[in-house]
Amino acid sequence: MRQRANRKRSGGGEGKDRWMITYADLITLLLIFFVIMYAMSRLDTEKYKSVSQSLQLTFHNSSGGKSVLEGNPGLTGSDFPNGADHPAASPAPSDSPAPSEPDSGGKSAAGDTPLTDRELAFRKQEEQLANLMKMIQQYVQENHLDNQIFVTDKPQGIAITLSDQFLFDTGKAALKPGSEKTLSRLGSLFSKLDTKISIEGHTDSLPIVHSSQYKDNWELSGARALSVLRYFIDTMHLDADHFQYAGYADTHPAADNSTAAGRQKNRRVEITVLRQLQQ
Incomplete structure (x- = not known):
């Protein structure tokens, strides 16, 4: 136990x-x-x-000396890749050096790479077209032709639109004597250019009257464009190799053919100084 x-x-x-x-x-x-x-x-x-x-x-x-973690804007500021400005970047300080302008004497935007021959030719062409448009606009204003001649910069070139009332009588393709002064001024400007110039005739949608010598609007529009072309070549003796022409009848309307004002806008001749170089 x-x-x-x-x-x-x-x-x-x-x-x-x-x-x-x-x-x-x-x-x-x-x-x-x-x-x-x-x-x-x-x-x-x-x-x-x-x-x-x-x-x-x-x-x-x-970034040139200042760390991103210490407050440098880095990729969110002025140092956006490929030299582009970020859309949300704040303006540079007032004591920052101003960006240098591109050198138009054969340098690229970076300033260290020479422009190619094509780029130089493109730049020269754009300068010529800009000067041409400015001179034509000045001529139109000085001669009070705002309702007869219109100048616009289109992707294909500088387009000069002339009303049919300024150039022709109704249903005819012979140039009015009063239009020759303006065509002579345009021809003097064209002689300084080394590019193609397209002349296009346009009509409204109304059919040709029986008394007209032209069968239809196709013939009339083509004949009107040819009359302008003949003035530049035969009268002013410009180089024919620089010109081309066409008639489009009513297939390229600029306004509504159902109104009188629209039909008036559609009866026109367009002279386009073409852009032949693209970057």
């Missing part, structure tokens, strides 16, 4: 101490967890420092 009591006491003591093992395991795991967390936080900090230093060095070299 005494031996059994001793065994019970010893067994009970061992059971009471078992929680110490579980507690020690828990403390050990917690310690390991915090050590790992600490090590990870240290690792992230080092990585951040390394990446930050690398970025600062990269943008420091590309």
Whole structure:
């Protein structure tokens, strides 16, 4: 009996101490967890420092001395790629040097690459067309021809539209004597250009009257364009190789043919100084 009591006491003591093992395991795991967390936080900090230093060095070299992380606008400011201004970029400080103008004497916009022969020719052509348009507009204003001659810059070239009332009598293709002064002025300007000039005749949609010498609007529009062409070639002796002509009847209306005002706009001759070079 005494031996059994001793065994019970010893067994009970061992059971009471078992929680110490579980507690020690828990403390050990917690310690390991915090050590790992600490090590990870240290690792992230080092990585951040390394990446930050690398970025600062990269943008420091590309932005002229000031780091992006220190306040330089970088790619969101004036240093937009390919030299273009970002639409949201703020204006440059007042003490910043002004951008240099493109060199028109054979340099590209960057100022360090010479323009090709084609680019130089294109630039010369655009200057000539701009001057031509300005001179014709001035002539129209000085001679009060605003309702008879219209000048517009179209993608294909400078278009000079002359009303049929200014050039011809109704249903006829012979030039009025009063129109020769204007055509002579235009011809003098064309003689200085080295490009193609297209002359196009247009009519309204009304059919030709029986008394006319022309069968239909196709013949009339073509004959009117040819009369203008003949003046430049036969009277002013301009180079025929620089001209072309066509008659389009009523197939290219400029306004509504259902009204008298629209039909008047459609009866016209268009002289277009063509753009022959495209960048």
